[in-house]
Amino acid sequence: MGTVWPDVRLSDSGDEAPTSPQRSHLIGGHDSKSYLAICSESAVNWLKARVSSADEQSVTDIVTRLSRHADYKSTFMCPPKLKQFPEPDMQMAWKYCQEYFDNRVETLFGAIDRRQFEARLRAHLQDGDNSDSDPSWYALRNTIYATGTRLLLTRTGCDAKTIHESAMQYFLNALSVHTQVLFARQVDLTGVQALTIMSFFAENLLGSSIESMLCSNAIRVAQGLRLNYEPVSNERLSPSDRFVGNRIWWALYCYDKHISLRDGRQSCIDDDDISCALPERQASENPNKFEIFMQMIKSAQIQSLIYKKLFSAAGRRQNTIQERAAVEQLDQALSEWRDSLPLHLRPGAPIKKSSLPAGVHIDPVVYMHYTYYGTVIAMYNKFPWTARGSSLDNAAFGREKAVSAARSVVLATRYIDTDMNTTGCLLFSYPMTALIVLFVHILQNPLAPSAHSDVVLMDMATGHFAQLEFATSMQLEVQFVRDMAHIARRAVEQIRRDAWIDVTPFEAPEPAIFSPTMTGPNLNFMDFLTDDVYAV
Structure with a gap:
C-alpha cells in the first residue's frame, strides 16, 4: 500500500479514542485478502480469543493504529484549495530532470521519452512561462520536479521532513490541476503521462492510498486515447507517440493489476479489451x-x-x-x-x-x-x-x-x-x-x-x-x-x-x-x- 512520509503520525498517546472494530472494518473498503482484514470486528474477536487477557487491550491498540494509518488517506486532501508553489529556477529544474531520468527506477518502463521531454523543458525554461495554461504539461513537469527533488535531497543527506516538504510543493502543484487534466477539451498523451507519473510518485507517500485513484484516472484517459487497441485506432498519435503510448499502457497495466491483487479490488482493465502489441525494445535500450x-x-x-x-x-x-x-x-x-x-x-x-x-x-x-x-x-x-x-x-x-x-x-x-x-x-x-x-x-x-x-x-x-x-x-x-x-x-x-x-x-x-x-x-x-x- 502506498505509504505518507512525515505527515502521518500514529500517536502513541492515549488522547485519541481507539477506533472501534466496526469502524475499522469499513476503513478503505478493503477485501479480506488485504492485510487490513485484520482490522475487522471478526478478526479482533478471533485474535482476542487467542491471547491472554493482559494482551487483549494491546490487540485493540494494534488494530486502532493500523486502521488510523489506512484512514490517513481521507485527510490527505485536507486543504479546501490547493495552493500553487513557485517552480524551480532553470538550474534546479534541469537538475531535477536529470535526477529523474538518471536514477528513477520507473524509467525502465519508457513511459516518457527523455529526449522529447528535455527538448520541451528546454524550450519552456527559455521561454520563462511558468503558467498552468497547459494543465497536462504543468502537471507532468511538476511531478518530475517532485521526484527529482526527492532523489537529489536524499542523496545529499537531508532529513525526511525536509525532503518530503520540498518535494510535496511540486506534487501539490500537479494535484492543483488534476481536474483540468481529467476534463481537458482535447485529451492528449501528456495528460496520460502526467497522471501515470503522479500515481508512481504517490506510491511512495506511505499512508495516502491516492495512487490507486490516480492510476485509475490515468487508465481512463489512456482508454480515451485508445492506447489499449491496435495502433490503427490511434490516428491522432504520431508514430513516436504511439510507441510511447504503448509503453504507458503496459506500465499502467502492471500497476493496476498489482493494486488489484494487493487490495483485493476489481481491476480497472478488462484483459479481453486489449489488442495492442506487447512493447518492443529499442536498439538503444538496456x-x-x-x-x-x-x-x-x-x-x-x-x-x-x-x-x-x-x-x-x-x-x-x-x-x-x-x-x-x-x-x-x-x-x-x-x-x-x-x-x-x-x-x-x-x-x-x-x-x-x-x-x-x-x-x-x-x-x-x-x-x-x-x-x-x-x-x-x-x-x-x-x-x-x-x-x-x-x-x-x-x-x-x-x-x-x-x-x-x-x-x-x-x-x-x-x-x-x-x-x-x-x-x-x-x-x-x-x-x-x-x-x-x-x-x-x-x-x-x-x-x-x-x-x-x-x-x-x-x-x-x-x-x-x-x-x-x-x-x-x-x-x-x-x-x-x-x-x-x-x-x-x-x-x-x-x-x-x-x-x-x-x-x-x-x-x-x-x-x-x-x-x-x-x-x-x-x-x-x-x-x-x-x-x-x-x-x-
Missing part, C-alpha cells in the same frame, strides 16, 4: 531493464487471472472442487513464470548486488521476488475468521505455502534501501502483509515446531519497520508492529509453559523456514550471512 519490464507484464497477466478466477464475484461462487482446480492451474502458471526468470530475478535465491547485470537497480529485482511471494500469499492465505468452510480453507499445503512465502518476504527485507525513493509496496505493504500472516499463523498454531523461528522472523520484520520509522524522522510510528511481535512471543511461551512441554504439535508438522518443501527453491541461511548485499 536489454536487462527491458527484460524486467516484460517479466512484470507476464506476472501482471497471471495476477489478473488469479483475481478473475478466485476473487471476482464469479470466482467466489465456485464450489470446493472448482476452487481447488483453479488454484492448481494458477499455481502451475505462476511456477512456470518463476522458473522462466533469469537467475538474477528468480525468487528463492539470495540477491547479490555485485552480480546484477549492468544498469539494473536492486529495487525492481526485489520487486520481482515480492511479486511472486505476494501472489502466493494472495492465492493461498485464508484468514481463519473469513474461512468459507470448504476443505481448501484448512488444507495444510495451502497454509504452508502462504506462510513460507511470508517468511521469504521478511527475509528479503534486508535488501531494501529504507529511504524515500524506495517504492511503498517494498517498504510497507508486502512486509506488513507477511508480518500479519506470520502473526495470525503463530496464534493459530502456537505449538507448531516452527513457532519459535517464526517469532524470530517477526522480530526481523520489526527491525525493518524500525528502520522505516527512523528514516521518516520518527514521523511514521510503528509501535503496533513491536506489539504484534511481543504478543506472538508471549503466546508461544505461555502455551508451552502451560503444557509443560517444548513442542507438542496438534497437527501435522509444518515445514521449517528453510525446508526444501517450502514454496520456491530452498533458501540456505548461510547465504544470507555471507552475501554481498551492501556491495556496490
